[in-house]
Amino acid sequence: MMNTTHAAMGVALAAPLAVVAPELAPAAALAGFAGGTFPDFDLFSGQHRRTLHFPVYYSAAALVASAAALAPTTATVAGAFFLWSAALHCVTDAAGGGLELRPWEPTDDRGVYVHPAGRWIRPRRWIRYDGAPEDLVLAGVFSLPGLFLFDGAVRTLTVVGLAVSVVYVAVRKRLPEVETRFLR
Template sequence: MMNTTHAAMGVALAAPLAVVAPELAPVAALPGLAGGVFPDLDLLSGQHRRTLHFPVYYSVAALGASALALVVGGSAALAAAFFLLSAALHCVTDAAGGGLELRPWEATDDRGVYVHPAKRWVRPRRWIRYDGAPEDLLLVGLFSLPGLLLFDGVVRQLTVVGLALSVVYVAVRKRLPELETRYLR
């Protein structure tokens, strides 16, 4: 999935707060967005979906941070809980997409996301065939609705930017491998 899809999912996690505790919603939405983006920073390491993708560890940490936020309260605990929840969701949903190959629509790679405690890769399910597929654009559109309808200010602005970037990325996605092999190698 596109990074913007993961970011929109992170904002969507905070949507219930926009209804029940609107003053806390931005405190959850922005870390949710950041947590959705964070795991993909491992693209810079050359070991994508392994270096910063921790589906099990983020999930366990998110449970602890959520419990802390419920018991102790406070903006910092709430922000940490939503960051970790969103990072966990990112890692788990990466297995719903394609593999790690340069042209994931060819479906030649069986690495979806690495599960560190099991020391193995979970195979990609390809429900979203590849990042930037038309169904990925549909998904980011659906997950962006809470950011557009329930939030204002910076959350809404970032959601609009994410949608615009998604449209451009989908339009050029299948040309990127050719550009990379031609100009970056």
């Protein structure tokens, strides 16, 4: 899935707080956005979906952070939403494609690495590849809370994320050629 889809999922996680704890909702949504994007910083490590992708560890840490957030402060709630969003990112990466350069030509069986098990979970390809049309639809659906329940920075980031998603989907299948031609 696109990083922007993961970010929108993180914001959507915070949507219930817009009703039950509106004073904490913006911080939770921004933390969800950040947590949704964070694992993909391992793209720069050469070990994508392994270096910063921790589906088990983020989930365990999110449980601990959620317990701390039972005494809600902006920091405890933001920490919990960051970790839940990062965990969701890692788990949903297995719903997408593999790590191949052209994921619409499925040749790679690595979806996301599970460190405690010491093995890769295979990609399910429910979302065929990052930047597939169905990925854009999913990004749009998960962006609805960011557009309608929040304002300010959350709404702005949501709009920017959707715009980036549209452009990315439009050029996605051309990127492998650009990479092999100019970056390798």
